[in-house]
Amino acid sequence: MELEKILEILENNARMDAGELAEITGKNAEEVKKIISELEKDGVILKYKTLINWEKTGKEFVYAIIDVKVNLNRETGYDKIAQRIARFPEVHSIRLVSGDYDFQVVVKGKNMKEVAFFVAEKISTLPQVTDTNTHFVLRTYKEEGILLHEEEQDRRLAVSP
Amino acid sequence: MNRRIRDIPPSGIRKFFDLITGREDIISLGVGEPDFPVPWHIREAIIYSLEQGYTSYTSNWGLPELREEISEYYRRFGVESSPENVLITTGVSEGLDLSIRSLLNPGDRIIIPEPCYVSYKPLALMTYGEAEIISTSPENGFKISGEDILKSGVDAKAIIIGYPSNPTGTSYTKKELEEIADAVIEKDLVVISDEIYAELTYEWNHVSIAGLNGMEERTVVLNGFSKAFAMTGLRIGYAIAPERILNAMVKIHQYTMLCAPISAQKGAIEALKNGLKDVEEMREKYNRRRRYFVKRLNDFLPCRLPEGAFYVFPSIRETGLTSDEFSERLLFEKNVAVVPGSAFGESGEGFIRCSYATPIEKLKMAGDLMEEFVNSL
Numbered sequence: 001m002e003l004e005k006i007l008e009i010l011e012n013n014a015r016m017d018a019g020e021l022a023e024i025t026g027k028n029a030e031e032v033k034k035i036i037s038e039l040e041k042d043g044v045i046l047k048y049k050t051l052i053n054w055e056k057t058g059k060e061f062v063y064a065i066i067d068v069k070v071n072l073n074r075e076t077g078y079d080k081i082a083q084r085i086a087r088f089p090e091v092h093s094i095r096l097v098s099g100d101y102d103f104q105v106v107v108k109g110k111n112m113k114e115v116a117f118f119v120a121e122k123i124s125t126l127p128q129v130t131d132t133n134t135h136f137v138l139r140t141y142k143e144e145g146i147l148l149h150e151e152e153q154d155r156r157l158a159v160s161p
Numbered sequence: 162m163n164r165r166i167r168d169i170p171p172s173g174i175r176k177f178f179d180l181i182t183g184r185e186d187i188i189s190l191g192v193g194e195p196d197f198p199v200p201w202h203i204r205e206a207i208i209y210s211l212e213q214g215y216t217s218y219t220s221n222w223g224l225p226e227l228r229e230e231i232s233e234y235y236r237r238f239g240v241e242s243s244p245e246n247v248l249i250t251t252g253v254s255e256g257l258d259l260s261i262r263s264l265l266n267p268g269d270r271i272i273i274p275e276p277c278y279v280s281y282k283p284l285a286l287m288t289y290g291e292a293e294i295i296s297t298s299p300e301n302g303f304k305i306s307g308e309d310i311l312k313s314g315v316d317a318k319a320i321i322i323g324y325p326s327n328p329t330g331t332s333y334t335k336k337e338l339e340e341i342a343d344a345v346i347e348k349d350l351v352v353i354s355d356e357i358y359a360e361l362t363y364e365w366n367h368v369s370i371a372g373l374n375g376m377e378e379r380t381v382v383l384n385g386f387s388k389a390f391a392m393t394g395l396r397i398g399y400a401i402a403p404e405r406i407l408n409a410m411v412k413i414h415q416y417t418m419l420c421a422p423i424s425a426q427k428g429a430i431e432a433l434k435n436g437l438k439d440v441e442e443m444r445e446k447y448n449r450r451r452r453y454f455v456k457r458l459n460d461f462l463p464c465r466l467p468e469g470a471f472y473v474f475p476s477i478r479e480t481g482l483t484s485d486e487f488s489e490r491l492l493f494e495k496n497v498a499v500v501p502g503s504a505f506g507e508s509g510e511g512f513i514r515c516s517y518a519t520p521i522e523k524l525k526m527a528g529d530l531m532e533e534f535v536n537s538l
Contacts, residue, residue, distance in 0.1 A: 009449075023456055024449040024521075152198045158498055159178040159191035161279045161327075 002027065006035060007044070014048040051144055062136065063092065063108055064115045067101035068123060069131035078102065081128050090118050101133065112136060169286055172279050173504030177488065181498055188527045190515040191498040193327065195391035195471070197446075199428070200439040203390060206431035207424050215423050221415040223249025223399070224426045230433040231399050238359060239372025240382060242401050248411055249421045249429075253357045253398040255414070256383040257321075258284055260353045260400065263409035264319045264381075265290035272313050272320035274305040275506030276474070278327045278355065282506070293317055296508035299465050299476065303329040304337065307344035320345065322370070323355035325362055328505045328514035329474045330451075330467020332358075335368040342373045351406070352380045357398070358470040360389035360440050363448045367469070371401065378403050381410075386425075388470075389440050390432045397425035447471050450517040450524055457528040458515070461535045471518045474502065478511040480538050488513055494537075495530040 005025055009016055018036065022029040039045045054061055070081050078096050085105060086094050092106040105123070109115035116134070124132050140148055174191075181187060198204075222228065228244040235242060250256040257280060265271060267289035273281050274295045282292045293314055297303045303326065310320065322341070325332040333341070345352055352370055359367040371380035385398025398421075400410060414420075451466070455473055458464040464475035477487045484501035491497050502512030517524060 020453070023453045026452055154196060156192050156194055156196070157178065158181045158184075158187065158189040159174060159500060160193040161172060161174050 003035065003039070006032065007039070010036075010045065010048075014050075051146060053148055055148075061108055061110065062112050062115050063106060063140075064119070064137060065135045066105040066107060066119055066123065067131075067133040067135075068103040068105055068129055069100075070102050070126075070128045071130050072128070076128055081126070084126065085123060088118070088122055090115075090122075101131075165286060165289060169283050172283075174279060174500055177498070177500060177504070180489070180492060184496075187492065187496045187498050188519075188523050188530070189498040190517070190519060190524075190527055191500045192516050192518055194393040194518060195388060195443065196518045196520065197391045197443055199391050199395070200432075200436055202435055203392070203428045203431050207395075207428040210424055210427035215427055217423060219249075219420045219423050219426060221411055221420055223247070223421060224423075224430065227426050227430050227433075228399075230430055231401070234433050235369070235382070235384075235401060238356070238367050238369040240369045240377065240401060241372070242377070246401050246403065246407060248400045248402070248407055248414065249426060250383075250385070250398045250400055250414065251418050251421045252387060252396045253355060253383045253385045254280060255418060256381075256385070256398050256400045256410075257281070257353065257355065259410040259413050260381040260383065260402070260406070261285055261290065261319075261321075262288050262413055263406055264351055264353075266318075269319075270314055270317040272310065272317050272350070273506075274309075274320075274322065276303065276326075276328055276502060276509035276512070277321070277505060278323050279504060281321045281323075294506065294508075296506075297329075297331075298508065299463075299474075302465065303331040303474070304333060305341065306337075307340040310341065310344035310348060310350075313348070317348065317350060319351040319353060321353040321355065323357075325358040325367075325467070325469025326472075327358065327470055328472050328500070328502065328509065328512075330470045330472045332362055332364075332367070332468040332470075333370075334365060335373075338368060338370045339373055342370055342376050345379065346375060350379070352376070354380050354382050356382060356384045358388050359384060361444055361447055361471060362469040363444070363451060364468045381406055386429050386432055389443075390429075390436055391443070392425070392428065392432070395422070395425040395428060397421055397429050447517065450519075450521055453521060454515070454517045454524050454528065457524070458531075460528075461532045471516055473515050473517065474509075474512050475515065476512055480535060482538070484510055484513055491531065491534050495534045497527050497530050497534075 018033040019029045022032045090107050092108040094105045097104045107115050228247040231247045232242050232244045261284050265288050270291045270293045271285045272293045274297055285292045295305050295309050354370050371377050371382045382401040386392040455464055455466050458475050462475040464473050484503045488499050488501040500514040502509030
């Protein structure tokens with residue numbers, strides 16, 4: 001329970017340090033530090049990242065969602081194919097999904113051409129891949145639970161009973 | 162002009178509000194409402210109700226479905242009531258007015274423990290009642306006891322208890338409420354039980370005094386959606402009371418308010434049906450801030466750990482300033498707004514009310530500025 005609480009807080013704010021977490025959860029800082037380093041060691045906490053709205057900086061990346069259909073055989077199952085695709089640094093995420101296609105791959109690139117060529121040369125050419133369908137992302141509205149375009153404003157009066 | 166109304170002083174908060182109006186550079190711990198927006202599914206339900214054309218009056222009592230939901234919901238606080246015992250009001254503020262007007266004849270006394278919410282005493286006075294104030298202090302956790310009630314005057318008709326309390330954050334355990342209930346029965350009082358902060362109780366699960374032995378016959382429970390579901394501006398609350406009192410209350414309600422806004426009632430139904438997980442999330446966040454801020458304040462101002470609501474009520478006596486002076490200087494010198502304790506009754510003097518319905522980053526900044534200020538005195 002305490003573990004979950006710490007993880008929930010860190011999931012939303014990776015910069016919260018052990019001292020602050022201790023104050024919030026009512027534990028002491030040493031205890032919290034120990035818990036966190038164990039969570040890191042066990043691979044529960046994988047990485048501390050920053051969520052950036054690149055669009056605002058003027059620097060834009062191109063994202064594409066690629067549906068990938070594959071043909072399995074005795075030697076090659078889903079896991080093996082997924083691992084092969086996942087190792088490309090261009091691949092942002094890959095998931096096995098239900099529906100018409102087998103994998104949903106998100107690819108990140110500098111421009112459309114780069115992404116298109118990556119798909120054509122590296123994914124479509126894999127022997128197990130039978131079909132791909134590329135959707136370029138035009139606009140992102142919500143990412144990792146965060147709304148990107150509209151912020152809720154604090155409209156409260158500064159003092160109220 | 163009505164002399165009674167003329168002689169009632171304006172709220173101490175009002176004066177402070179005027180000082181702040183137009184200033185954008187302040188960190189405000191003076192806000193008496195949640196910083197979370199109304200959960201989206203509730204707002205969406207209200208929008209849908211408008212699209213469906215739900216824009217008419219409802220019954221004076223409120224929508225039957227909402228009354229049923231409330232009657233069911235209140236079981237968690239130990240109160241068994243039927244939907245007929247529920248009246249939908251335009252916030253707890255209206256519920257307070259209705260219940261006080263229904264219970265008091267001119268000259269009747271009503272016991273009010275202070276520090277307490279700003280409207281209790283003025284509402285009693287507006288009804289031509291008289292307020293009998295019982296002062297509480299941090300030494301007894303800002304709580305009244307059964308003994309305090311037994312010692313009060315002989316002619317009191319009712320008592321208003323708000324728990325968890327605005328401004329002190331104090332609440333009562335079941336055992337403490339049982340002791341109060343015994344005294345209330347002995348003095349033959351009616352309790353107006355303001356439970357608007359019930360869901361924001363951190364140390365135990367809130368218990369309503371109405372659910373204790375025999376108390377449902379002499380208790381008006383007041384609650385609403387403002388704090389638990391952050392629906393302050395939607396103005397929606399309710400009263401749960403025995404038939405004889407509720408019939409009087411609805412009489413005033415039908416002639417003054419007619420009914421609570423239907424959009425807010427629709428939102429309230431959605432809130433009770435699907436919003437309890439939101440309440441839990443918000444409570445968890447408030448609780449984190451509570452722990453953090455009380456600890457931080459205690460670095461420079463003595464402050465008890467309150468059991469509920471989203472207020473802390475530290476003592477500023479050691480600074481030698483009055484709570485008015487402290488709050489005004491803190492505002493002008495450090496741009497931090499708090500509310501002077503004196504706004505909540507004489508026994509609030511020597512304290513300030515700080516609301517932690519504010520993101521933790523702002524609490525941190527406010528804590529640093531307040532410490533600088535106290536050290537500069």
